Amino acid sequence: xxxxxxxxxxxxxxxxxxxxxxxxxxxxxxxxxxxxxxxxxxxxxxxxxxxxxxxxxxxxxxxxxxxxxxxxxxxxxxxxxxxxxxxxxxxxxxxxxxxxxxxxxxxxxxxxxxxxxxxxxxxxxxxxxxxxxxxxxxxxxxxxxxxxxxxxxxxxxxxxxxxxxxxxxxxxxxxxxxxxxxxxxx
Amino acid sequence: xxxxxxxxxxxxxxxxxxxxxxxxxxxxxxxxxxxxxxxxxxxxxxxxxxxxxxxxxxxxxxxxxxxxxxxxxxxxxxxxxxxxxxxxxxxxxxxxxxxxxxxxxxxxxxxxxxxxxxxxxxxxxxxxxxxxxxxxxxxxxxxxxxxxxxxxxxxxxxxxxxxxxxxxxxxxxxxxxxxxxxxxxx
DNA sequence: ATACTTATTGTACAAGTGTTCATTAACTAC
DNA sequence: GTAGTTAATGAACACTTGTACAATAAGTAT
Numbered sequence: 001x002x003x004x005x006x007x008x009x010x011x012x013x014x015x016x017x018x019x020x021x022x023x024x025x026x027x028x029x030x031x032x033x034x035x036x037x038x039x040x041x042x043x044x045x046x047x048x049x050x051x052x053x054x055x056x057x058x059x060x061x062x063x064x065x066x067x068x069x070x071x072x073x074x075x076x077x078x079x080x081x082x083x084x085x086x087x088x089x090x091x092x093x094x095x096x097x098x099x100x101x102x103x104x105x106x107x108x109x110x111x112x113x114x115x116x117x118x119x120x121x122x123x124x125x126x127x128x129x130x131x132x133x134x135x136x137x138x139x140x141x142x143x144x145x146x147x148x149x150x151x152x153x154x155x156x157x158x159x160x161x162x163x164x165x166x167x168x169x170x171x172x173x174x175x176x177x178x179x180x181x182x183x184x185x186x
Numbered sequence: 187x188x189x190x191x192x193x194x195x196x197x198x199x200x201x202x203x204x205x206x207x208x209x210x211x212x213x214x215x216x217x218x219x220x221x222x223x224x225x226x227x228x229x230x231x232x233x234x235x236x237x238x239x240x241x242x243x244x245x246x247x248x249x250x251x252x253x254x255x256x257x258x259x260x261x262x263x264x265x266x267x268x269x270x271x272x273x274x275x276x277x278x279x280x281x282x283x284x285x286x287x288x289x290x291x292x293x294x295x296x297x298x299x300x301x302x303x304x305x306x307x308x309x310x311x312x313x314x315x316x317x318x319x320x321x322x323x324x325x326x327x328x329x330x331x332x333x334x335x336x337x338x339x340x341x342x343x344x345x346x347x348x349x350x351x352x353x354x355x356x357x358x359x360x361x362x363x364x365x366x367x368x369x370x371x372x
Numbered sequence: 373a374t375a376c377t378t379a380t381t382g383t384a385c386a387a388g389t390g391t392t393c394a395t396t397a398a399c400t401a402c
Numbered sequence: 403g404t405a406g407t408t409a410a411t412g413a414a415c416a417c418t419t420g421t422a423c424a425a426t427a428a429g430t431a432t
Contacts, residue, residue, distance in 0.1 A: 017227065085346040098335065131352065131356060142329055146331075156281075
């Protein structure tokens with residue numbers, strides 16, 4: 001607890017990478033050995049801070065449809081809103097994580113390129129004027145990154161053609177104005 | 187060049203975080219001071235490796251529609267395939283980046299939770315049997331992460347309600363079976 | 373209270389970090 | 403080729419890191 005608070009406090013003024021373990025334990029008034037008893041490196045401590053945030057995320061999205069077997073677009077909307085409300089609640093920590101160097105610029109770099117892809121035109125032509133272009137393109141960019149990550153994790157068991165086919169299939173599939181079955185498998 | 191090769195070589199056997207700058211310069215047969223002349227930390231060197239990969243990514247996706255003003259779903263498909271072919275070409279480096287600790291588990295953790303969200307049912311109900319569930323849920327999870335990141339970057343200038351509305355709007359919008367205008371603004 | 377277990381402390385050590393600086397080597401003019 | 407610029411080297415410095423170990427403090431049984 002003291003270590004987490006110490007880290008969060010230090011991250012207000014300093015880049016994550018410039019914070020030494022010595023800094024953390026000195027502010028927390030603990031021995032350096034105590035840190036190493038619980039964590040291997042400061043990233044692990046940061047992850048635990050994140051775990052607390054994620055615990056709230058899980059509660060937030062589950063809340064709207066507990067005791068609901070079949071839910072409609074209304075309940076889904078409520079659930080989605082809860083997620084974003086959760087992020088708003090932890091806005092400072094989310095900001096901290098993105099601003100500090102804890103977040104690698106590698107990801108940012110890939111996604112910035114993906115955003116420039118004309119793929120976004122897929123959703124922008126005959127555009128829905130309500131749609132925020134910035135949000136939609138970030139959505140699209142990270143969505144593709146998500147597919148790439150999944151692909152890498154399978155050890156590239158699919159072909160590039162298959163991946164492209166899948167993307168187009170996902171983009172083509174729509175079934176919003178209907179009733180959904182909730183997934184209870186998790 | 188020598189430093190990049192040295193790092194890639196070391197990453198075959200060792201976690202990124204366990205590779206010291208001393209290791210890198212010794213294998214590259216260079217002085218440690220030379221490293222610090224060019225880079226602040228090893229992450230910066232890794233980013234430069236990534237830049238080389240991204241340079242190829244850009245070429246890959248632009249190739250299918252150079253000299254094309256209006257393109258159809260065919261050219262788009264070609265472009266998408268090129269992206270995934272590029273990833274396949276650099277499969278070893280992509281794998282290296284994901285397997286090593288260069289990639290923070292933070293992201294993974296968030297996305298794993300997002301994947302469990304019933305949001306995927308949005309696309310799964312009345313499901314297209316062709317769609318790969320794993321890929322689709324990773325797509326969906328990172329897509330939402332993308333929106334969150336964009337949101338954070340704006341300094342939370344939108345409300346949570348607006349964000350949820352936008353997500354539903356994006357999911358609702360479809361215009362695949364048409365002709366697209368290419369975006370020349372980049 | 374006693375004995376047992378676990379957490380924290382202080383100290384020490386070899387190795388790595390980030391920086392500085394004078395010296396040497398390599399590259400670019402003209 | 404010579405002069406001027408830039409890059410790489412080696413050595414040194416205070417500091418952080420990761421690890422180890424014996425000593426002490428805190429917590430948890432019975």
